[in-house]
Amino acid sequence: MRRLAALLALMLAPPAFANEPVELTFIANEGVILRQGEYAVAIDTPSWNSYEGTYAIPSEAMVNALTTGTYPAGRLDAMLFTHIHGDHFDASGAAGIIEAQQPPPLILGGDQVIDAFVEAGGDETRAMRPQVVDGTCETAGQPTCAYTLGLVMPSRDAFPRIDARPLFHRAGISHWTYRVEMGGVSVLHLGDTQPQLADFSIWDGVDFDVILYPYWFAQMEEGAAFLAAHPNARTIAFHIPANASSQRVIAMLNGADYLHTEGETRILSAAQ
Numbered sequence: 410m411r412r413l414a415a416l417l418a419l420m421l422a423p424p425a426f427a428n429e430p431v432e433l434t435f436i437a438n439e440g441v442i443l444r445q446g447e448y449a450v451a452i453d454t455p456s457w458n459s460y461e462g463t464y465a466i467p468s469e470a471m472v473n474a475l476t477t478g479t480y481p482a483g484r485l486d487a488m489l490f491t492h493i494h495g496d497h498f499d500a501s502g503a504a505g506i507i508e509a510q511q512p513p514p515l516i517l518g519g520d521q522v523i524d525a526f527v528e529a530g531g532d533e534t535r536a537m538r539p540q541v542v543d544g545t546c547e548t549a550g551q552p553t554c555a556y557t558l559g560l561v562m563p564s565r566d567a568f569p570r571i572d573a574r575p576l577f578h579r580a581g582i583s584h585w586t587y588r589v590e591m592g593g594v595s596v597l598h599l600g601d602t603q604p605q606l607a608d609f610s611i612w613d614g615v616d617f618d619v620i621l622y623p624y625w626f627a628q629m630e631e632g633a634a635f636l637a638a639h640p641n642a643r644t645i646a647f648h649i650p651a652n653a654s655s656q657r658v659i660a661m662l663n664g665a666d667y668l669h670t671e672g673e674t675r676i677l678s679a680a681q
């Protein structure tokens with residue numbers, strides 16, 4: 410009986426890392442890694458195409474760290490990709506990470522992303538394709554797009570919750586935005602959402618503590634309105650041209666926080 414009580418107490422005790430802060434590590438362009446305790450989710454990294462030097466791609470050292478799951482990238486549980494453009498997604502890089510890391514991370518993306526990943530030799534059994542069915546948000550083979558990964562991962566309570574919903578980027582491009590909730594922090598990654606043409610109602614009623622947005626977003630009325638509609642969210646800009654000087658970036662962003670340097674970090678929640 411005492412043993413059972415001790416076992417129960419052990420099971421009910423919060424995991425040792427529950428009070429660790431959520432940390433964001435910036436990789437390049439819109440590529441970030443969100444980590445809390447033993448869990449980590451990457452979004453829009455690795456990427457490979459700088460579009461003739463316009464946007465930064467990960468350094469060779471960072472690609473190696475991503476592939477092997479070593480510092481400063483670290484082991485990953487999931488890689489999320491907003492869309493197929495090469496400044497956000499590297500099919501063979503993603504395939505290599507899934508081949509190299511143990512256990513292999515999951516990959517989430519629209520059909521264009523996952524098809525390219527499989528074509529590059531990626532392990533399709535690690536892939537999930539979010540999709541919208543009848544106007545509601547679903548992931549293929551799963552009842553709901555929210556909390557999808559909690560259903561398949563060993564630690565349901567602590568594993569980050571991942572919610573994928575589409576927002577318009579460009580005609581013909583399947584584009585997904587992601588909300589990752591870990592350590593009690595809800596983070597929205599807007600990818601390359603085109604605010605003038607996006608239907609933001611798909612995220613109605615959802616709270617965000619942090620919104621990561623492409624820098625042009627805040628310069629457009631609809632984008633600024635979306636950010637203004639979430640006054641309590643901390644907003645951070647990215648997708649800033651590789652060669653923009655700090656002064657130019659700061660002027661362009663009117664003092665808003667931004668990510669521009671590979672390896673820079675942010676603590677998204679205070680340690681308890």
Ligand SMILES: [Zn+2]
Pocket residue numbers: 494496497601648
């Ligand atoms: Zn882009």
